[in-house]
Amino acid sequence: MVFVTALATGAVTESWGGVTEGDAPPPSPAPLRAGVQEFAAGTGPGEEPHDAEELVSRSGDRWSAAYTADEYQGVKRSLDGEYVGVGVSVRRADGDRTEVARVLPGSPADEAGVRPGDLLLTVDGSGTGGRPVTEVVAMLRGGPPGGGSGPGSRVVLGLGRDGRQWEEGLRRERLKVDTVTTTSLAPDTVLVTVDSFTKGTGEQVRRAVEGLPPDRGILLDLRGNPGGLVAEAAGTASAFLDGGLVATYGDGDAQRALYAEAGGNTASPLVVLVDGGTMSAAELLAGALQDRGRAVVVGTRTFGKGSVQVPQEQPDGSVAELTVGRYTTPGGRTFEEEGLVPDLEVRAGRSAEEEARTVLSGLGTRS
Structure with a gap:
């Protein structure tokens, strides 16, 4: 498996959604996401370092992550859209708030x-x-399985709404979510929200958009998407392209390429929504659609996580996810640190979705 994901000591989204608790990406390139992993990597109090942790520590790479064998089972469950959390997805708001x-x-x-x-x-x-955001997700998840953060463990959230502040004590549960949500905004506009890239995400998006009439516009919402499986991001690109290059990335001495499958919906007008919580594989997808001239990207500058990780099992059963290279879009761009700049940047206080619908109307749908 290859991950293009954002990490953080936790998971990407508490629910893999937004970054979600499914919250926000784990401290390492675990497959997200506001929203799908809620565990923290590393050793807990009194635990001995394991092989993966020592390897990651020596690498000095902030995107690499170490998991015990049990923790990595949680990662794999997250890739199937399952996680332990309270069911929220979080993102950065104005004023450096969450x-x-x-x-x-x-x-x-x-x-x-x-x-x-x-x-x-x-x-x-x-x-x-x-x-x-990734660190907040890690806080929401609370720690590795067996460390007091499993199903039934308690977490207290301090919340605010309309000037009022209060606390909610919640019990974490094992949750399963679909990473793709489709909403009809108008007779000629459909909103497809992708929370993260887990197994089957690409096929879900393809089913959502295939067969749409050419005059029905699509808003593809990648805001708060922490990334996930590279192959699923490429599969999602296939839903909107008729073959061709999606990205390249280094893997040791080799250079690998990701291609879209033929037969995607290339007729419907397409606008992609991004923000500072759009990370990794989500940035790869947005950049590919932008470079290929298939979509107009609207929102704010993305997170800037442009590296690729692969899992390597160690002799003691632990797993190290190590960076093998950076991905490059069809136009030759990388986004590490800098992030992706939208075609239309939305100013603070303006509705990104409303501006995206305005752009969509100019592409051939009334929205």
């Missing part, structure tokens, strides 16, 4: 009345202001 991007229906957060747009002020008493 806000809830999405809430998984039927999740502990949903049942407690947490809503999109609520400010996430604290997690177990620790402030979230100024912290990377």
Whole structure:
């Protein structure tokens, strides 16, 4: 498996969605996501370092991550769209604050009345202001399986809404989510939201957009998407392209290429929404569609995680995810540190979705 993901000591999104708790990406390139992994990598108090941790420590690479064998099982479950959390996805808001991007229906957060747009002020008493989204996700997940953060463990969220502040004590549960949500915004506009790239994401997107009439516009929302599996990002690109290059990346001495499959929807107008929580494989996808002239990208500058990791099992069963190279878009761009600059940058206080719909109307759909 190859990951183009953002890491953080936790997972990408508490629900893999937004970055979600499915929260935000783990401290390492674990496959996300506001939203799908809630565990932290590394050793806990009193634990002996394992082979993967020593290897990652020697690498000096901030994107590499170390997992015990049990922790890596959690990573693989996340790749299947399953995680332990409370069901929220988070993103960076104005003023260096963190806000809830999405809430998984039927999740502990949903049942407690947490809503999109609520400010996430604290997690177990620790402030979230100024912290990377990935770190907040790690806080939401609480630690590796067996370390007090599994199903039934408790986490207290400090929340704010309309000037009011309060705390909610929630119990983490094992949750399963679809990474793709399709919403009809108007007779001629469909919104396809991709929370992260787990197994089957590309096929879900293809089913959502195939057969749409040419005059029906598509908004592809990658805001808060922490990344995930490279192959699924390429599969998602296949939904909008008729073959051709998606990206290249180094793997040791070799240079590898990712190609879209033929037969995608190339007729419907397409606008891609991005923000500072758009990371890794999501940046790869947005950059490919932008370079190929298939989509107009709207939003704010993306996170800037442009490297690729591969998992390597160690003799003691632990797993090190090590960076093998940076990916490059069809136009020869890389996004490490700098991020992707949208075609249309949305100013603070403006609605990115409304501006995207305006752009879409100019591409041939009334929206």
